[in-house]
Amino acid sequence: MxxxxxxxxxxxxxxxxxxxxxxxxxxxxxxxxxxxxxxxxxxxxxxxxxxxxxxxxxxxxxxxxxxxxxxxxxxxxxxxxxxxxxxxxxxxxxxxxxxxxxxxxxxxxxxxxxxxxxxxxxxxxxxxxxxxxxxxxxxVVLTAFACLDWLPTESQSPNAKRRVIVSGASGGVGIWCVQLAKKLYNCHVVGICSGRNAEFVKDLGADEVIDYSTQDAAKTLLDGRKEGKKFDLYIDCVGGTEMFNYWTELLHTYGAYITIVGDKTSRIAMGGPATYLTHPSQVLRHIRGYIFGPRYANVILYxxxxxxxxxxxxxxxxxxxxxxxxxxxxxxxxxxxxxxxxxxxxxxxxxxxxxxxxxxxx
The missing domain is CATH 3.90.180.10 (Medium-chain alcohol dehydrogenases, catalytic domain)
Structure with a gap:
């Protein structure tokens, strides 16, 4: 040419x-x-x-x-x-x-x-x-790959099929976390989103959808543990700290809580690993998870x-x-x-x- x-x-x-x-x-x-x-x-x-x-x-x-x-x-x-x-x-x-x-x-x-x-x-x-x-x-897809790399191995999981939660499942990164977890890693996927996006997230491949506007997400997840078996991975695409009251109950020792945002909730403040500096509690959480589990990390794209x-x-x-x-x-x-x-x-x-x-x- x-x-x-x-x-x-x-x-x-x-x-x-x-x-x-x-x-x-x-x-x-x-x-x-x-x-x-x-x-x-x-x-x-x-x-x-x-x-x-x-x-x-x-x-x-x-x-x-x-x-x-x-x-x-x-x-x-x-x-x-x-x-x-x-x-x-x-x-x-x-x-x-x-x-x-x-x-x-x-x-x-x-x-x-x-x-x-x-x-x-x-x-x-x-x-x-x-x-x-x-x-x-x-x-978004390179970020989703970075999140899903924290999945425990199948032998480390208590579940017959590894179970992944995606919070913010209808957003840019969330839709790829749902699709990759389902199509590439063959996981059972629970998406958290608003009610207006529930069918959309199901169409992406989510096995279950939680409407955060009408349901208590933490309680619904805890009640949804099959035979009391804990989840393998929680991917946070939204930010905030609400779920940390329950994360050790939700995730087994080899599981992981992965965020692309951090503890902050402002959309105009820098997210990602930079928030380790602005929210030091994340550092302590990371160290605690490394020693005792479940793991915690604030990740950046590949x-x-x-x-x-x-x-x-x-x-x-x-x-x-x-x-x-x-x-x-x-x-x-x-x-x-x-x-x-x-x-x-x-x-x-x-x-x-x-x-x-x-x-x-x-």
């Missing part, structure tokens, strides 16, 4: 100081290093972490007035390959790809062109998914291309559903950028998103 004609400039959505209005920035096209891949972005996605980083004073202090990008997920088309990487034969110009770009003080994926560096997760896009659907996958390749194969086999609630257009247009940003920011701050919010880049 003849290499496409590339423009001389690239437009991105960036910001300088924490919580300041993002603006369009026009730069020369990124240079492709010997082992890099230049991708023309077709779609990106917004995640709570994007809003948390945008408003984080520590990131602002570390990067100063440097322009910082927005967005982690992307899908698009390969338009150039570095000289050394091209020799491998793995990539071709025209390949449709999806991946993750995590550079908190650098570039983001709300950009026309992205230079993917060695070691950053990238894989060929599932053929069965549109660019918009594919862009909704990387960050950055592994092979996991995206595995998901692409399974998606093309029809094993997964990708849920996009909305596709927001105009993020890189002069006339629509501010409005589009306010819309995606509003989705993240309000929460209650079913699946993912995608940003159209074309």
């Amino acid at each position: 003849a290499p496409p004609t590339l423009p001389e400039s690239n437009t991105s959505l960036t910001y300088t100081q924490p919580s300041t209005q993002p603006h369009l920035k026009h730069d020369p096209l990124p240079k492709t290093g010997p082992n890099d891949i230049l991708v023309k972005i077709h779609a990106a996605a917004i995640n709570p972490v994007d809003i948390q980083l945008w408003g984080n004073p520590v990131i602002g202090w570390l990067a100063g007035k440097k322009e910082k990008g927005l967005g982690h997920d992307y899908s698009g088309e390969v338009v150039a390959i570095g000289d050394e990487l091209e020799k491998s034969g793995k990539w071709n110009v025209g390949d449709e790809v999806y991946g993750l770009c995590s550079r908190p003080t650098g570039e983001g994926t709300f950009t026309q062109y992205l230079c993917v560096k060695p070691g950053e997760p990238i894989a060929k896009k599932p053929k069965s998914l549109s660019y918009q659907e594919a862009a909704a996958v990387p960050l 950055q592994r291309s092979e996991l995206l390749e595995q998901v692409a194969t399974m998606a093309d086999e029809g094993k997964f559903k990708v849920i996009v609630q909305d596709v927001v257009k105009g993020i890189l247009s002069e006339e629509g950028s501010n409005q589009a940003w306010e819309k995606v920011k509003g989705y993240m701050i309000e929460g209650r998103v079913r699946g993912k919010i995608v940003v159209d880049i074309t």
Whole structure:
């Protein structure tokens, strides 16, 4: 395939100081290093972490007035390959790809062109998914894999089929925890969500659904222990501390309570392992769990291309559903950028998103 004609400039959505209005920035096209891949972005996605980083004073202090990008997920088309990487034969110009770009003080994926560096997760896009659907996958599925890696082995479990609880089962990470636990790990899955999302979560594969708005989630889980046997894994995609009054009753010694949020409940405060610093009780909980069980950890996503390749194969086999609630257009247009940003920011701050919010880049 003849290499496409590339423009001389690239437009991105960036910001300088924490919580300041993002603006369009026009730069020369990124240079492709010997082992890099230049991708023309077709779609990106917004995640709570994007809003948390945008408003984080520590990131602002570390990067100063440097322009910082927005967005982690992307899908698009390969338009150039570095000289050394091209020799491998793995990539071709025209390949449709999806991946993750995590550079908190650098570039983001709300950009026309992205230079993917060695070691950053990238894989060929599932053929069965549109660019918009594919862009909704990387960050959340790589986080879900990190959560499910804490499953005890089958020999450590008291249950004939390992039992997993997913709190926040209808959100971006939650829907993948439900699907992977069911389709890849063959677990019995209990989803916790609002009543309006109950059927949706069942359709994803959950064996049981608890409506937190009408049921006492902890009591329902405790009453639902089969023959008194405890659960294997509790995945928290919501935050808070309410369940810690019961976690040793819910989980057996080899089980684990895994959170991607931490004890905090604010949607604009940084979550993940950073909350070990802001909520020291998590450190004590981690140490206690390591010694006595059940284990406790606040996890961050994996950055592994092979996991995206595995998901692409399974998606093309029809094993997964990708849920996009909305596709927001105009993020890189002069006339629509501010409005589009306010819309995606509003989705993240309000929460209650079913699946993912995608940003159209074309």
